[in-house]
Amino acid sequence: MIIKLIIVVALFAITLGIAAYLTLMERKVAAWMQDRIGPDRAGPFGLLQPLADGGKMFFKEDFRPTNADKWLFIIGPGIAMFTSLITGAVIPWGPDLKIAGETIALQVADVNIGILFIMGAVSIGVYGIMIGGWASNNKFALFGAIRASSQMISYELAMGVSVITIVMMTGSLSIRDIVDQQHGFWDNGWFSWNVFKQPICFIVFLITALAECNRAPFDLAECESELIGGYHTEYGAMKLGFFLFAEYVNMFISCAIISALFFGGYNFPGMDNFSGNTLAILGTLVFFAKTFFFVFVFMWIRWTLPRFRYDQLMHIGWKKMIPIALINLLITGVVIAYTEGWFSKNKDNESASNVKMEQPLGVNTSFEKTKTGNSL
Amino acid sequence: MSLDILFYILGGLTIGTALMVVLSKHPVRSVLYLVLTFFLISANYVLMNAQFIAIVNIIVYAGAIMVLFLFVLMLLNLNKENEPKHSPLMTIGAAVAGGGLFLVVVAAMREAILAAPMIDANSEQVGLVENLGKVLFTKYVLPFEVSSILFLAAMVGAVLLAKKEKQTIE
Numbered sequence: 001m002i003i004k005l006i007i008v009v010a011l012f013a014i015t016l017g018i019a020a021y022l023t024l025m026e027r028k029v030a031a032w033m034q035d036r037i038g039p040d041r042a043g044p045f046g047l048l049q050p051l052a053d054g055g056k057m058f059f060k061e062d063f064r065p066t067n068a069d070k071w072l073f074i075i076g077p078g079i080a081m082f083t084s085l086i087t088g089a090v091i092p093w094g095p096d097l098k099i100a101g102e103t104i105a106l107q108v109a110d111v112n113i114g115i116l117f118i119m120g121a122v123s124i125g126v127y128g129i130m131i132g133g134w135a136s137n138n139k140f141a142l143f144g145a146i147r148a149s150s151q152m153i154s155y156e157l158a159m160g161v162s163v164i165t166i167v168m169m170t171g172s173l174s175i176r177d178i179v180d181q182q183h184g185f186w187d188n189g190w191f192s193w194n195v196f197k198q199p200i201c202f203i204v205f206l207i208t209a210l211a212e213c214n215r216a217p218f219d220l221a222e223c224e225s226e227l228i229g230g231y232h233t234e235y236g237a238m239k240l241g242f243f244l245f246a247e248y249v250n251m252f253i254s255c256a257i258i259s260a261l262f263f264g265g266y267n268f269p270g271m272d273n274f275s276g277n278t279l280a281i282l283g284t285l286v287f288f289a290k291t292f293f294f295v296f297v298f299m300w301i302r303w304t305l306p307r308f309r310y311d312q313l314m315h316i317g318w319k320k321m322i323p324i325a326l327i328n329l330l331i332t333g334v335v336i337a338y339t340e341g342w343f344s345k346n347k348d349n350e351s352a353s354n355v356k357m358e359q360p361l362g363v364n365t366s367f368e369k370t371k372t373g374n375s376l
Numbered sequence: 377m378s379l380d381i382l383f384y385i386l387g388g389l390t391i392g393t394a395l396m397v398v399l400s401k402h403p404v405r406s407v408l409y410l411v412l413t414f415f416l417i418s419a420n421y422v423l424m425n426a427q428f429i430a431i432v433n434i435i436v437y438a439g440a441i442m443v444l445f446l447f448v449l450m451l452l453n454l455n456k457e458n459e460p461k462h463s464p465l466m467t468i469g470a471a472v473a474g475g476g477l478f479l480v481v482v483a484a485m486r487e488a489i490l491a492a493p494m495i496d497a498n499s500e501q502v503g504l505v506e507n508l509g510k511v512l513f514t515k516y517v518l519p520f521e522v523s524s525i526l527f528l529a530a531m532v533g534a535v536l537l538a539k540k541e542k543q544t545i546e
Contacts, residue, residue: 072408112504116431123439127411130443134404134450142450149443156440173505 008089008108015088019248020050022295026248029299057241065234069135076132077235077242083125084249090114091256092176094266094284097277106284107176114175115163118257119156122212125250126152129214129221132243133231144230148221151313152212158321159208162201165325165332166194166261175257179265184272195262200328202262204321206297209254211317214247216302220310255294256287263290383423390416403449407442414438428505 024039024046031038039046064073089108097104111117126149133145170178182193195202211218222230232243259265266283274282308316337343393416396409414437421430512520 111427113427113431116428116435120431120434120439123435123443126439126443127446130446130450131408146447146450149447153440153443
């Protein structure tokens with residue numbers, strides 16, 4: 001119980017700390033790409049810049065428009081921050097750690113619906129933006145909120161379908177199971193990481209993750225040339241800080257999810273040479289390294305590609321991403337069915353497993369793991 | 377027994393927020409209370425060890441359908457001022473209809489055993505995805521497939537409606 005509490009607090013602190021420093025990283029990467037120096041006044045290499053920014057945010061006047069809905073105006077950024085922070089709970093950050101004979105899982109909760117929990121948190125994340133944008137009582141904020149939410153709903157579908165593909169291959173919704181199945185780097189004559197098995201699925205997921213984070217080239221919600229600042233036009237002080245901060249937390253978490261689902265999480269080539277705590281620490285470091293690589297990719301994309309037009313965005317979402325993801329899902333299903341032997345003439349295996357399935361619910365409490373999970 | 381207390385607290389909160397959906401004057405607030413109700417219903421599902429149903433309830437209802445509701449209401453920007461006047465006859469009619477439905481529901485519950493425990497402590501495995509999937513695809517495969525055909529029909533219908541409108545504009 002106490003250990004879990006420590007993990008929760010540590011995860012909270014680490015996520016917030018990383019999100020704070022991602023703002024600096026973003027500005028440094030942007031500066032590097034545009035051949036500038038970037039922030040370098042506060043501390044060596046500008047390392048104290050996030051603290052200075054945070055302090056500024058806290059001490060600014062907390063302004064609220066006269067006609068704004070008081071409570072909803074406050075709740076909006078709160079929801080945005082809350083939903084982006086809770087997603088970290090189901091991500092396995094590393095292999096089990098053993099301290100004084102006790103096994104400590106580096107994960108807040110290994111729930112058996114882990115990946116669905118994340119999808120749920122993502123789908124609720126829309127409310128923060130929508131409520132914030134509507135409660136501001138400003139047409140630009142409302143436009144931004146509506147753009148953001150319609151974009152997030154559209155891309156959620158493709159994201160969900162690509163997640164289903166991975167779940168079908170793993171046979172489990174728990175992220176730890178998904179990560180454990182990508183053990184090592186090479187397995188049975190092919191790479192064990194999902195990205196090599198499902199490259200199309202990975203690309204769809206990466207694009208939808210960019211869209212879900214409202215990052216460029218999908219940042220139409222805060223498109224400054226058309227909408228001033230989008231949904232947070234009327235916000236100031238730390239409420240604005242919460243919105244901006246939630247975006248960075250989201251980015252960090254989605255990069256962690258990408259590396260867990262597709263790049264083996266804490267698995268790395270040659271991990272079998274290590275064991276125990278060495279493996280746990282190395283695995284965690286590898287996981288963070290992968291995550292930061294994807295954070296860099298996100299920033300790279302932001303400072304390279306121009307923003308989409310709104311109809312292009314909808315076109316890509318509905319007419320490109322969803323069909324691609326669905327066809328990929330179909331092909332994956334057929335391949336799994338083929339490897340399971342559904343098309344072979346010998347039906348004995350299948351009928352045997354059917355008999356097993358017909359047992360009534362609740363009587364057999366120790367169901368075997370479905371066969372699908374172990375074959376691929 | 378602490379689970380029972382939790383159940384009563386959750387149940388009370390659920391009914392409270394559900395009432396607020398109806399009693400709240402502002403349409404947007406009504407929708408937000410409805411979202412809260414869905415969350416509390418999901419909490420009730422978790423209490424019954426049905427995590428999968430709980431999270432799907434949040435994703436589908438709170439995350440997708442309610443967002444669309446909110447969408448429409450925000451765009452319409454309904455206020456108290458421009459709310460259409462309705463006659464007292466409508467209020468009475470609504471009260472009678474709602475009361476009738478309530479009566480039917482209560483009458484249907486008449487046979488329920490109140491002494492039975494609120495939460496089955498041995499139901500740990502019931503709500504898991506694997507078990508649910510197996511039951512859906514074996515015992516209840518016909519209702520499951522029929523409902524999926526219904527969804528497909530609804531989807532095709534929605535696409536058709538959207539397309540027809542576009543042709544008339546052009």
